[in-house]
Amino acid sequence: MSLTLILWFRQDLRLHDNPALQAALADADRIIPIYIHDDSPAWAPGAASRWWLHHSLTALAEKLKQLGSRLIIRSGDSTQVLQQIIDETGANAVYCNRIYEPAQLKRDKQLHRQLKDHDITFSIYQGNLLREPDTVRNQSGQPYRVFTPFYKCYLREGWDNLTYNSPRQLPGVTTRIKSEKIADLALLPTIEWDSGLYNHWQPGEAGAWKQLRRFLRNDLADYHQARDIPSLQGTSRLSPHLHFGEISVRAILAELDRQGLRRQGEGFIRELIWRDFAHSVLFHFPHTTDKPFDERFNNFKWKQSKKLLQAWQQGRTGYPIIDAGMRELWHTGYMHNRVRMIVASFLTKNGMQHWKQGAEWFWDTLVDADLAANSMNWQWVAGCGVDAAPWFRIFNPVTQSQRFDKQGLYIRQWVPELASLPNKHIHEPWKAPEEVQKEAGCIIGKNYPEPILELKASREAALAAYKQRITGKS
Incomplete structure (x- = not known):
């Protein structure tokens, strides 16, 4: 019996070392590569991820075309769309690589039962x-x-x-199978905020x-x-x-x-x-996308400050290393790993804002937004997650800046209004004498904001709140 196989691309947009593709080449006479854009699950891709996805799909489609194949693009509920393609093509097998997000794992289990009832093979491989x-x-x-x-x-x-090498050619895909255009998925922003991404990524x-x-x-x-x-x-x-x-x-x-x-x-x-x-x-622990790993934090009294959250998002907190990181993120879709820890600690510990607010902002603005890493890392910094990070660890943005950006090069790149301040004052510009501020052309409170909160007082308040939650003692 000839095998018509649907090769379902998901978070595996490559041909080299793709176990599902390798198995498909070994097993099938006809291979139909598809990508289904489904925004229905929780934690659907954010804006920066959608930008990346558009260009990644474009690159994959071009490579498949060069090898004699074609990427079929569809959108909608993935289970329903997959069944439609099976009905259209008479496919008797679906191969894909496993992804680990809770909603997708649940969907794959349901799909396996559904396809098995119709004598359709559903094979999932470990490729990620x-x-x-x-x-x-x-x-x-x-x-x-x-x-x-x-x-x-x-x-x-x-x-x-x-590992598996990339194939040198692939079976053709009949033109009778209709495909949407990648542009039809509307992944790119309608307001052009993404120019910086093109300068930093391929x-x-x-x-x-x-x-x-x-x-x-x-x-x-x-x-x-x-x-x-x-x-x-x-x-x-x-x-x-x-x-x-x-x-x-x-x-x-x-x-x-x-x-x-x-x-x-x-x-x-x-x-x-x-x-x-x-x-x-x-x-x-799939609940950790939305709830703390450490159950002691289930009812923790996080504060709510729209002013603080917006200042943090916009890179206007008055702490140069924080603002540099948040502006790098907005401009490039990326933030240096060390700075990610500093800005997360500032929001959740000094600011006492819920870790999920930070996770949601990163999810929307990072090109590398990954549900597993984003959830675990935000909880790790917030002190309510796995691993041995102590709840009393609070990154001081000034000392971190002085240690890891001694000459202020990172700050000067992303916070240009501070560029003319001497090294002595660039990490704590609010302490610069008035004449130094004037000479640098940066008056604190006018050209650059004053600190939105006080580090020592906010640290002590956070430690008291965490200690009460962890030990039950004030």
């Missing part, structure tokens, strides 16, 4: 992580809640290193490999030190490519091995395993 979350448990058979033993488990037990599989090779060539050797300096491009900047599956994590490790960089890349590999940890937490 190093290991399946359910295969990584402690000696008691429980999922890990702390990263270090999770990391040691990976180093001890390893993972599947097999979405798509080719862009992912270009970025990986640049990182390995220029930055891996100094990764341990440079990754904490926001004025340097010391991180891999592969996170959006990994989220959209334009490159696999196994392919990255294979490239490290090919170039003999495995030992030099130990710190970077640790971050890749942290990514697996985030997906493991989401898989085992």
Whole structure:
């Protein structure tokens, strides 16, 4: 019996090391690549992610065309659309790679039952992580809640290193199968706020490999030190490519091995395993997208300040490192990892705003917005999540700035009104004497805002509130 197979692209927009594609090539006579744009689940892609998705789909469609195939684009409820395509084509199999967001996992289980009832094969492959979350448990058979033993488990037990090459050609797709245009999905913004994104990113599989090779060539050797300096491009900047599956994590490790960089890349590999940890937490504790992992925080009395939240979102808090990070985010769809921790701590600890407000803003503005990482990292900083981050850790934006942006290079890039201040005052511009402010052309309270809150008082208030919640004592 000839097999007509639907290859369902999701968060795996690549041809290299795509297990579902590899299985389809081995099993099927006809392969119909599809992408279904479904905005119905909770946490549908935000604005920056939609921008990236438009360009990533465009790159994938062009590559499929070069190999003799065609990407079929549809929109709507994915279960219904998938059934429509099956009815149109007579397909008797659907292959895809697994994604781990709770709504999609639930949908896939339902789909499996539904398709099985109609004698349609539904096969899901592991193409986006190093290991399946359910295969990584402690000696008691429980999922890990702390990263270090999770990391040691990976180093001890390893993972599947097999990768697959890109195909050189693909079966054609009949023109009788109708497709929407990518532009019809309306993923790009109607108001042109996205010009900065074009200057910083190349979405798509080719862009992912270009970025990986640049990182390995220029930055891996100094990764341990440079990754904490926001004025340097010391991180891999592969996170959006990994989220959209334009490159696999196994392919990255294979490239490290090919170039003999495995030992030099130990710190970077640790971050890749942290990514697996985030997906493991989401898989085992799906409620953490919206509710705290630590149940003691279920009824925690977060404050509500529209003024503070808006100042934070707009990069107008009066704290230069915070404002630099938030402006970098708005302009590029990205924020340096060290600065992400600082701005999150400021909002949730000093500002006592609910961590989910920050998570939702990042979700809408980050090109690498990933539900697993976003949820876990915001809760980690807020003190209500997994791992061993103590609830009393509060990042001081001034001392963090002085330590990791000593010359104020990052601040000067993203907060240009402070650019002429001397290093002595750029981290705390409100302390600069009046004559220094005038000489720099930046009057605090006029050209740049005064601090929206006081660090010491807000820190003490946060510690008191957290202590009461954690220990039950004032």
